Amino acid sequence: MAKVWKWSVVIFLLTGLLLHHEEDMMNAMMETPYLVFDLVTTVILSACLWGGFLNxxxxxxxxxxxxxxxxxxxRLIYGPILDQENVYAYLSSNVVANLLGLGSLATLSGIKAFQRLNxxxxxxxxxxxxxxTLVIVNTAGLCLFPSSLIMLRKQMGSTDIYAFYPYMLLIAVTIIIIGLIVQRVIDHE
Known part of the structure; x- marks a missing residue:
């Protein structure tokens, strides 16, 4: 992948120089740090805000x-393992955090749940x-309120910041269902 990235950059730079877009390339290079700073700031502040709400x-x-x-x-998804000590607490807080769009904060409870399951x-x-099952559910990214994605779309000037939402829900639910079916078939359970 590193080779693809390296050669892509070389090809794009040469193409820009050959087509005499030096000024556009220089403007893009000068604007990029500011865009990255704005994006990182938005993501960090969003995580802090929603982390506070989670608390x-x-x-x-x-x-x-x-x-x-x-x-x-x-119980339908995980089965009787929920009766074990702390498993239900970790799994439920992980699912709630994911549903509220707190992916980075859900990671902590997901790791604790995975350690307890291990x-x-x-x-x-x-x-x-x-x-x-925990990996499948977390990888699918089911989220009822994708706050970070909404904030990023708003910041980047999207005219319809919620246009992705129905597709996101459909894809996440489909991934969970197909993933769980495949996992159950492979495990013969």
């Missing part, structure tokens, strides 16, 4: 309410069904 949700006990509402769905795994040479 409020946890401190007020609303997380317990959301977890209670999700328990039947989680402790309960009887097969040390391969991941358990629940561990694979």
């Amino acid at each position: 409020i949700i946890e401190k007020t006990g609303f997380m317990n309410y959301l977890s209670f509402l999700l328990k039947p769905l989680l 402790e309960l795994n009887r097969l040390s040479n391969r991941p358990s069904r629940e561990m694979l």
